[in-house]
Amino acid sequence: MDKEEFMNSLSEGMVVLGGCGTVGSLIARILACHNIDVTIIDSAPDSYLTPIFKKEGINLKLGEELDNDSFKGKSAIFVAPSLLKNDYFTTKLNNFNKKNLPVYSIEEIIKFFLPNKPVIGVTGTNGKTTTTHTIKHIFKINNYKVPEHGLRIQGNSEFIPALQARLDGDLAVLEIGTFGRKGEIKRSATNSHVNMGVITNITRDHLNNGTFEDYINCKKEMVEVADTLILDGDDPLLASIGSKHPEKEIHYFGIKDGDNDLFKSKYNNRHCPSCGKLLNYNISYLRNLGEYECECGFKNPKLDVYATNIRIIKEGNTTKTKYTIHFVDETRDITLKNSGVHNVYNSLGSACAAWVQGLDINSIVRGLETFNGVPGRLEYIHNNPTMIMDYAHNPAGVETTLNTVLKLKTEHNRIIVLNTISSESGKEGDIDIAKLLSKADIVIPVSTSSTKVVDYIDTHVVPIRSNIKFNKTGTTGSSPEQVTEGIRLALKIAEDNDIILSIGEAGVKYSKSSLNKILFENVKKQ
Structure with missing residues (x-):
């Protein structure tokens, strides 16, 4: 089936079964934003997504079971993939689909509806949620339409980013990779058509799925998909990954503040990715993120976006962070509402991504200074x-x-x-x-x-x-x-x-x- 034949099969409108669920709701919204008449039928009596459905012109039949009139006047049926695994449901579907309307699911959405917009995928160990939300905020405050999945979830599955990327908008920003499983990031980034990948850092996590080396390889999957990469140059693992891909467009962010009294520790716990010897850290800004070098010649790459003069300012029972941000040859002083050195890194990765995507420096700084943070993070x-x-x-x-x-x-x-x-x-x-x-x-x-x-x-x-x-x-x-x-x-x-x-x-x-x-x-x- 080609796209023209597929679209013709939707011409009289279609029904989404299980449309109040995670994947079903996104399928319905993607179809609606392509001006297709969509009706959700779901046994759930209500959904927290109802306001979104109504705003996007989706018809609702909630609290209803399938019957002889469910598909009247429709030309196709979409089914949430979880329901297709339910034998009881599929039997009912076959009984009431008397006209043998075509039954589709997520495969057709992925195949026939491409994002057709820039797609930024964010992964890493720590900071990916905050970085994702910061990038979104920077673009939203500069009048870009950025699609949101609207789901009440912690983390993401491989289908959610791919479907979110297909919602209506000027640019998509997606958090990718939750569990550290082999193939997870590659499949999700590929299905999402990620063209810019941001990797925040790589540290020990999700080791219940394998060794640390396995976990590193999982995060590296983003490099296989994205043509442009935004990497933390203060992370020797990411610097090494970047050096091995000269065919990619790579931009590094980090900190250059070695004389700052705020940073006094030397966290010497990472080995050189090139020769395997213990790295020498001149300064550690945050765990294994810092200024490092090895006798074999491996050291920090040149940074495109970086911070100097970092200060943590106490205001009552809260703190704020001030620093100077550098974009190659331009600088601005900045104040973050969300405090901590980790948020300096989050903001730098976000700024670098927005800058490479084409936003001007003043617009980026305005976005960073007005970002209020993410629920559940400090x-x-x-x-x-x-x-x-x-x-x-x-x-x-x-x-x-x-x-x-x-x-x-x-x-x-x-x-x-x-x-x-x-x-x-x-x-x-x-x-x-x-x-x-x-x-x-x-x-x-x-x-x-x-x-x-x-x-x-x-x-x-x-x-x-x-x-x-x-x-x-x-x-x-x-x-x-x-x-x-x-x-x-x-x-x-x-x-x-x-x-x-x-x-x-x-x-x-x-x-x-x-x-x-x-x-x-x-x-x-x-």
Whole structure:
């Protein structure tokens, strides 16, 4: 079937079955933005996507089951791929599809509807969500239409970016790669037609799917697809990857601030990708990101976009970051609302991508300075005591988040950390996180992984008393009940000036609801 024949089969309108689901909703919206008459039939009585469907002119028949009139006046049927695996559903579909209308699914969408716009794909270990949202914001504030999938999900599957890229817009910005599985990024980036790839950094994560070398190879799949690459030049792994692809258009971002008192450590834990010897770091800005060199000649590449004069400014119970951004031969002073050195890197990668895509420097800086951050990333959810939640879930992420929060520490307050992290960086990573948390005043282990390494924490540890057995699913390390008990304990320990930091995916998922439950209980007691 060619595209003309396919489009002719949709001429009288079509039905999307399972259109309230993740993939089905995007199929319906793609068809609607090509001026095709679309009706969603779904047994769900309502959907949080209903306002989007109505705005985009999609007809809804919610809370309905298939019957003899379901396909009346239509010329084709689209089915969410999950339903096609359901024998009971497919039997019903065949019974009511009396006119033998063609039945399509995601394969036809991928084949016949191309993005026809620039597509930026963002991957990496830490910072990819914030970088994705920052790039989107930069373009949106400069009057570009950037499509959003509108789904309530953490992370993404291989179908979501590919479908999001096909929604109506001037440019698509997609987060790609969640689980560190072989082939995941290549398939998703290829189906999304990514032409610019941004890789934020590569550090130890998702090692339940293989070795660190396997994980590196997963992230490298973006290089196989994108013609233009935006890479962190302060990451020796990415610098090495870039040097091996002279056929690609490659731009590097990073930091040049070695004389800054903010950076005093030399984190010497990465080997030269060229000769295998231990790299010499002149300065480490963030874990393995810094100024490095090897006796074999391997060193930082020339940076196209970089930061100097970085300052962390405390404002009450929050912090902001100021620095000077350089675009080859132009500079601007900038203030970020979202603080921390990790967000300097996120902003630099975003600025580099926008600059290469053609935005002028003033427009980029305006976008960076007005970006408010991403929910679940250093998000403040309570005052007196201050409570912050963050998605940090591996050693590099925990280190930068904790160091940012420690900027708020005074002689009058304490830092209390609630650790909900699931073991994704292996036993070695769990131990590394435990040692990092020794910088806090009190640690409350909540997840199974965090309770197994408390002997490595050199500070006051207060365990929860829960007997709840929780078998973690994926990257969620704690149950809602465990997080609630941890927060209740933290609030009991904390004084008004203290700061409670909840880290890990479970912390982000459940901290708000747990906190609201506890506060409501306290009000009822009064």
